Amino acid sequence: MKTAIKCAAAAALIPDGASVMIGGFMGVGSPHRLIDAMVARAIRGLTVIANDTAMPGRGIGKLISAGCVARVIASHIGLNPETQAKMISGEIEVELVPQGTLVERIRAGGVGLGGVLTATGLGTPVENGKEVIEIDGNRFLLERPIRADFALIAARQADYVGNLEYTLTAHNFNPVMALAADVVMAEPEHIMPVGVIPPDAVKTPGVLVDHLLERAV
Amino acid sequence: MKTAIKCAAAAALIPDGASVMIGGFMGVGSPHRLIDAMVARAIRGLTVIANDTAMPGRGIGKLISAGCVARVIASHIGLNPETQAKMISGEIEVELVPQGTLVERIRAGGVGLGGVLTATGLGTPVENGKEVIEIDGNRFLLERPIRADFALIAARQADYVGNLEYTLTAHNFNPVMALAADVVMAEPEHIMPVGVIPPDAVKTPGVLVDHLLERAV
Amino acid sequence: MAAMDPKELIARRVAQEVQPGSLVNLGIGLPSMVATFIAPDLGVFFQAENGVIGLGARPPEGMEDEYLTDAGGGFVTAVPGAASIDSAMSFGLIRGGHLDMTVLGGLQVDGHGRLANWMVPGHMVPGMGGAMDLVSGARRVVVAMQHSARGASKIVPECTLPLTSLRRVDLVVTELAVIRPEPDGLHLVERAPGIGAEDIVAATDAALIVPRDVPEMAI
């Protein structure tokens, strides 16, 4: 059983310089209240692992604008000109990863695999500096697992065990990130009494969640 | 949209000598009516990929008893003395695979990965004949992806698009097997009209299902 | 026949490639226009890589849902029989060969049929998003793009921009031509209404294999 904590209290647990996976796709399914609390506490030097950096004024874009981020590992920064400008100025270091490779690298980190063997990226700049392994005559890139200090995820609904449900396109990276960090913080819209969410509806088991954040008012 | 077909018609589509993944764990969550139809048509020479071979008289155990099976890839055959006897007599060839490695090998086959890098099995007979890859100082077995001609899976509920829901411990290998075969046959208990299963409840999207079997009477 | 808008022409022609009952991913921009020209009774399911199978049209005003968007962040609807999936399943489908077809825009396609569509070094570094996975994993890759940009052919002998994948795409549709890359080169298979094969050859930097008769698109 978990006691829901305030977003400001959660943000205070994340030190400057931490690596944080953040769920969401263009801001859909991101932990917006927690992001606001991180901006409010003027967190600095984050490594952000996420699909994208959304757009200025939305989701992860707020962290970028507020100067909280030193490094980004993402598949796409195209809708956030500030990320691009800060990359060019050298303020933010950006590693671009194919979206499917990113999700598999995070999953590998979460489920204890040694790496990911994928054809995606072969013969492109993604291959640079990576080992290529030949298996039965086919070539695959060896991609490293990714883990983070924190996973900051959003869910439609939780219970006080920490079980999570997601909805529609707000699933995206959230379920897989819940597997791959030392500390998992989940921001639900609603929190239900224990026993109300049917076992078959649970997509992230509560045992993965370390901190349950207060629900939306 | 799919028209539900009879189990006998489905069994007739599976040729002798086919490789078949069959969902279920000790018979829980196996496609029982389809298995009965395969026994009735006296199918021969199957390669069965499954967690286990259940027990005599139940689930995959019926295929073993009826002499339908030439080869088994499984994690456990301990509750089926017939499988063990046929293995010792040479009638059935058995490859034993750690359960977690089995599910990841099937997933790798289903999602287009080149293999699985795992510590499970290192230093045990499972390592025999396999490549060991060192990544950042840690050693991992390179395990090959598994695919099959057919995946024969069971679901609690389907719609006529082929979307599937599973329940409780009857999930097990079914969702991952739905990804990893050339032809996927799903045996649901119930079939609902299209649009009735909420998108968030779907665990296997209907696009993966080739044949929807008639519902239980 | 009055000249059709080039993008509409491309989208209409690509729509003819979509098989009944198939699973299709449409890229942002021009490719997304293809959906407009697919008959609803074809049973085609559109997938967006952010996690919905059974993407429908934009909802009526006031009925948008913040949790139901396409990969470009635009509001969409879900058709009956739709399924929500997470990114692992979404890219499992894409990379595992379960996606029947993807339609993507292009910056360049070269004589080997290889696509470059994700960056212009020094100018535009948006990231590859799902493009590399889509091109590497989809059963069929169709590039929908204008034939030229700023007067320069986008179909070139060798891509000068970073590749999206080594995989040879299956079809290239422009407002001038339909081109099928094969191991022996780029085959000109159709010409746009009113366009001659010689016009296409002249507008194309890469070598084209041109048969005696090049049929006109049936648009």
Added chain:
Amino acid sequence: MAAMDPKELIARRVAQEVQPGSLVNLGIGLPSMVATFIAPDLGVFFQAENGVIGLGARPPEGMEDEYLTDAGGGFVTAVPGAASIDSAMSFGLIRGGHLDMTVLGGLQVDGHGRLANWMVPGHMVPGMGGAMDLVSGARRVVVAMQHSARGASKIVPECTLPLTSLRRVDLVVTELAVIRPEPDGLHLVERAPGIGAEDIVAATDAALIVPRDVPEMAI
């Protein structure tokens, strides 16, 4: 104190190792008895590798459900807050270090702390099931087994049976002793009520590191 059933003694002692709020997997047989001795208010969640987190006791007769079983196929219940998961998630948890503790039976444990528990060549080839994953992946591995079988010590210098994993297990609990494998060998850390350290050394083929005072189990 009247002599306790050896299996109950082992299960009771192992139960003391279970941390409040942890996720625990209990193997079939003796290990599954451990659940009986865990207070319900500890907030412990039991996981079965076939796909349920929050496994409860056997249901009353007539309330069994064919779709809710443990890894041995026995009927179970689900506690409030339980979750159904598929095999990929189940072993993702096990192999990804999310399982706090597993309790497994053993055929042999050797002086390096390595476990053999899945086959006796020529006699018993049931398959490893989830055992190799559990031993390789759980944060803490506790072996619950009787000290000897047919008069022979099961704690041996080197396993003669095929290993389950190269990983050193964290604790071995028998009806005679609690033994903690460390890099320098097997440490005798507790003795069963009424058993002397010298009795344990005599009953153990592997070398034991025995401190001056070996406390008695607090059972």
